Amino acid sequence: MFTNALNYKKFPPAIVLLTCIVTAVPAHSSGADADPLKELSKPRSVVNIGAGQLFNDNARFGQYTGLRNEGPYGIFNVDIAKRNDDTGTWFKLLGRNLGFQNRDVRFEHSKQGKWGYVIDYSQTPRYEPFTVNTAVSGIGTTDPHVPTTRTTGNPAQLSTERQSIGFSFNQFLPGNLELHLHFRNEEKDGERIFGRGNRLGEPRLSGFDGRPSPRAVGGYEFIPEPINSTIRIFGASLDYAGKDLQLSGGYYGTMYNNKNALLTPTGGSTVGGIFSPSQYAPIALAPDNESHQGFLSGGYSFAPTTRGTFKVAYTRATQTDSFSPGLLTAPGIGANLGGRIDTVLAQTGLTARPLQKLSINTNFRFEDRDDKTPVRFYNPMATLHDLNGNSWNGLNNPRSFRTITSKFEANYALPHNFRLIGGIDYEHRDRTGTATNTGHRFRTDELFYRAELRRSLSDTITGTISYIHSDRFGSSFLTNTTGSGAPFFNLIAPSNLADRSRDKVRFMANWDPIDSLSIQVAIDESIDDYGQRPGSGLGLRKGSARNYSLDATYIFSERLQATAWFSRNETHVDQASRNPITDGGIREIWGTNLHNIGTSVGMEVTAKPTDKLETGANFMFSDYTDKFNQKVTLEPQVNIVPNLSTQYSSLRLFARYDIRKNLGVRLDYILDHFKTNEWTWTGWRYTDGTTLTQNNNQMVNFAFLSVLYSWQ
Amino acid sequence: MLTIIKIRQIAVPGLLAFILAFIIAVLPQPVSSAELDDDDDDPPQDLILRGDGKCTACHDENSDNPILAIGKTKHGTTADHRTPTCTSCHGEGGSHEDSPDKALMPQRTFGKKSVNSIEDRNSACLACHQGGKRMHWSGSTHANRDVACTSCHTIHTEQDKVRNRNTQPEVCFNCHKEMRQLINRPYRHPIREGKVICSDCHNPHGSAGPSKMVRDSINDTCYTCHMEKRGPFVYNHPPVQENCAICHNPHGTTAPNLLRTRSPFLCQQCHEPNTHQGSSGTLTGAYARNTLARGCANCHTQVHGSNMPENIRNESVFQR
Incomplete structure (x- = not known):
């Protein structure tokens, strides 16, 4: 069926x-x-x-x-x-x-x-590339049933599908006005990988009482999430387009409706008592939410070389989806979150040429995202000490952000069609919040300095070389504390908050040595140096990214041309963390050098051997490798995570023959090859017995024949 | 049942082939490709646009710079009073028209060998296309980096490659080489299928948002398809609210779910090594749960935020 x-x-x-x-x-x-x-x-x-x-x-x-x-x-x-x-x-x-x-x-x-x-x-459509082998039943519903013990299951294919219908209308009006209306309705249905789990003590350990423990194996269950939701986006704007002044003002609205409020799985493992996976039910699914924005944007040309632009907008986003009745809620929290976020945006920019050879460009942007969701005492249970002696405040945690960015750039014309560009950007972010499971700082600032030499006009060589330096810093990190107020771990500066110094160099050149040959070279490299919490040395330490590409296009004749390219991308992250307590009672500091290397080559040839025949070939090969170089600082022990390697190649051939001026036949052939040693799901078996597998070597041949008929 | 399926699989394409053959048989034969009247004694006549006679007298489909296909585009719709003429964009071409062997170029050209500044070339387009989605072109990254409108758009052809969902990324990859490689990674958006394309997220003509996002922020752009992540939730995961790109690279990754790095390494870039959070990556033993399958999300499933109000345990760890 x-x-x-x-x-x-x-x-x-x-x-x-x-x-x-x-x-x-x-x-x-x-x-x-x-x-x-x-x-x-x-x-x-x-x-x-x-x-x-x-x-x-x-x-x-x-x-x-x-x-x-x-x-x-x-x-x-x-x-x-x-x-x-x-x-x-x-x-x-x-x-x-x-x-x-x-x-x-x-x-x-x-x-x-x-x-x-x-x-x-x-x-x-989106088909999950891994095949699920499961005994979990009720996939796609909000009440799946999970076996209580490890059970061999049957293959199941998870997938989602989006279907959207859109309508838009525009009407020109007198006075250089234009009215726009738009509406889009998108339904998304299906199911996706999801689950629940908890780390548990193992029965074979003495004194087992099912409590979570650091070295426990735990219980993990496959609970597919049912997807049945609707996204609606709609709006109207009135635009004015004059010779010097352009304006656009209107309304933009969005609505999300999830037909599944709760996931209520039945069955599941009871091992672990109150900590067992089966206790994690019901599970909240994404709540309905909506947003409404009024905006006005515009631009004005003060002079042929001087123009200003702006946008102001006010958005109210709300989330008032009712909590499901029957949940064990604390008194006084109300029937819904009462979530409300008001966002004010103001942006303006100015470009000008005060001197014949000098152009300047400035930009200022202010965004205030004010989370006005009421703070309530949702979870008195959270104030009790947990197994690690920590406790939490039990409150919900609305977060507000304020971002101010400003830019200034000057562009000066030099002889021989060179231009020298210098710029300074500044980004300031304020955040509300507290330090709980992670570090927190209320403010970060980042300064960018940029210098660039560019040549845009030339018969043979154009290109650019630029250097960018940025420094991120901020206010003091808050001190993480336990529920009793004692200092907690203060070892990690989160990636988006950490001090960071970044240097980046970019080079790009287009060279046309002869009319029929075009060569393009692009190289960029950046180096990051992260600051750590005082005395820690943990978290992100260093980072780098390197990209280089070489493209060449050769036109043999009007009927034959070829393009070849090579690209390589390398990223590297050096970071450190600290192991949980080991048998020797030592918390080992360990580091990892994460390398991601991608290498791709491609070639395309198009030919028209005769007036009636056109052919082409396109080949592409990519190799992606992840390396996880883990090192333990204090002990010679080290866990080994195997390298991940994926190759993807694609060959596409076509030939088109014109039987008549308006009638052609086309033959296409696609060879697609995907090969990997990915271990994400290999060796993993859920407590209920579910496994996920994929064919690690997928070779696909697809050939099709079609006719093309054209008319006027 | 299987037989019925096979019959349908074969019959449907067969039926379509029959319909096509019928259409081909019924439709009239195409017009012959007769040469245009090029009687030199006739004064140049306008063929498509007002006043194009002096241009189309030479620039027919056999010239090095064929231009007649502009008639197939919106720029060739003369019933619209706003439709430009040749000289609207190229300037008055008297010197070009009169020069021997056409050695002098028109006042404004757009090809590789153009001597006009990028700003001057773009001014021809902006004279009409300054408002709407191009409101913020001035001051945008592309404008400041000397990107000409014609670097991406082709005007004199029926199919503008950058406006075709199948071919648009190829145009963007001419400069954005890194993306060419990212989109083929194992975890990706359906970019090569044309279901998500560059301009779905970025407005190359500039915007009030960062990175030329089509909406006012990165998150607001992501919400146009992933609105379930917006919340706000009872328990919010702060980076989710701040910027999706802290954890995700939407252009393609080798880690599941477009994560920049795999679990547990990604999570450890922020989270304190309290107990189990600090474990190193491993495929065996108890801590394999932090690396295999969904990694940390094997337990902390609601990593984008949880709207669970129940008073049972510390729900702020996103376990349900």
Whole structure:
């Protein structure tokens, strides 16, 4: 039944019927118009239809297209554009991937310069690339049932799908005004990987009482999350477009509605008593929320070389989704969170050329996100000491942020078409909040200095080289304390709050040594140095990123050209943490050098051997490697995490032959290869017995033949 | 049942092929590709735009710079009184028109060998396209980096590559090389399928948000598709509220869920090594729970925030 439904989705008869009707229109309207100018200058419509064969089952190639199961698939694309030259009225229908599950349809009807409307539809599947083998039942519902003991299950495929319908309208009005309306409704359905768990003592340990303990294995259960929600985005704006002044003011609204408020799994392990996984129910799912914004933005040209822009906006976001009845709530917390965040945005910029050779650019932005959610005593239980002797305040934790950014840049023209650019940026952030599980500071500031030499105009070489230095610093870190007020751990400066010094160099050059050859080189490198909490040495310490690319395009002739490229990306992070207490009673400090290295090459050739034949080939290969170099500082012990390596390659070939001027045949072939040694789910088995697996070597062949018919 | 499925799989493409053949048979044959009338004795006549005769007299589809396809675009819709002429963008071309062998170029050109400043080239476009989504072009990163409108847009063709969802990323990758590699990583948005493209998140013409985001902030842009993460929740995870990009790289990663780094390493960039939080990465033993499967989120499942109001245990650790 499932397979049947999928096939139906691949080729909805309604779309076939619609397109047949639309494509039949020119048969009666185009007539025998033999004007050659029309052929060269009037909109052209194309329909592309055919069939293909996918030769291999796969999980990655079809993750977002639905091309997962071996078998035939329909090829169906339409691009219809008609224009009434007398009135300037356009009729457009664009249908893309209509034979697949990731189809798009866009219909536009407009009278250019007068009015117009667009209706569009988009469907986006996402198949989980890992196959779930589970005995958990009720997948996709809010009340899945979990086996109480490890149970062998059956394969299940998790997936989600988004379907959106949009409508927009514009109307030109007298006085250089234009009205815009837009609305989008997106439904998302399906299920995704989720779970619950807790670290527990092991029965084999003496004195076991089920309490969480640092070295415990724990209990972990697979609880797929049901997805059934709606996103709506809508708005209206009135735009003014004068010669010097442009304005746009209006309203922007969003709404999120989740049809699943709570996840209430049944069953599950009871090992561990009150700490067992089964006690983690119900589970809250994402609450409904909405936002409403009023805005005004604009620009004014004071002079041909002087222009100012601005935007002011006020947004109110609320979350007042009702708490589900029957929950064990503390008295006085009310029926919902009463969540409310008011955000004020003010931004302005100015560009000017005070001297013939000097241009300046300034920008100021203020954003105040004020979380006005009432603070209530949600959880008196949290004030009791936990197993580690810590306790918490039991309050909800609204957070407000205020961000001020300002920029200044000067650009000076030098001889030989060089320009020298210097800039200073400043970013200031204020945050409310407290230090609990992580460190906290109320304020951070970051200063950026930038110098750049650029050449934009030249027959042969253009390019830029720039150096950027930035320093981030801030107010003192708050002292983390336990529930009794004693100093807690104060060892980590969170990544977004830590002091940081960054140096970055960029180089990019375009070189055209001869008319037929173009070469592009891009290199950038940045080095980060993080500050730690006093005396700690833990957390982020160093970081670096390096990218370099080489591209070359050679035009052999009007009928043959080729492009080749190479890119390499390397990132490195050096960080440290501290192990829990070991058997020897030592808290080991350990560090890791995380390396991520990506290397890619690509080549594309397009050729037109004859007037009627066009061919092309596109090849791309990427190799991605993650290295986890862990080192223990005090003891020679070290855990080893194997390197992760993934290769992805893709070969695409096509040949198109024009039988007639308006009729062509196209043959496409795709070879897609995904190979990995990923261990994320290897060796992991949930307490209920669920495992996730994937084919680590996925080779896919997809060939399709289609015809293209065009008309005007 | 299997037979029915197979029949349907074969029959549907077959039916479509039949329909196509029918359409092809019914539709009229295309017009012949007769040469345009190029009688030199006739004065140049306008072919598409007002006053284009002096240009189209030479620039037909056989010239090095064919221009007639502009007639297929909105710039060629003459019923719209706002439609430009050739000289609206290229300037008056008297010297070019009169010069021997056309050695002198028009007043303003847009190709690789143009001698016009980028600012001057862009002014031709901004004369009409200054408002709306291009309101913040002036002062934007692209404007300040000498990006010409024609670096991305092609004007004289029916299909502007950067406005096509299938091909837009190729245009952006001409400069943003790093992204070309990121989008093919194992954990990614459906960019190469054309379902999420650069301009869904970024406004290349500038915006009031950081990184040219289409909305006023990074988070507000993410919420256009991931609104369930907005909250606010009873228990908020502070970095989630501040900036999604603290933990995620939306362009593609080798860690699940577009995380910048895997668990536990990512979490340890902020979290104190209280007890189990400080364990090193391992695939075996008790602490494998911090590295394998969903890592720290094996227990702390509600990492984006929890709206659970129950008074049972310390729910602020995002376990339900």
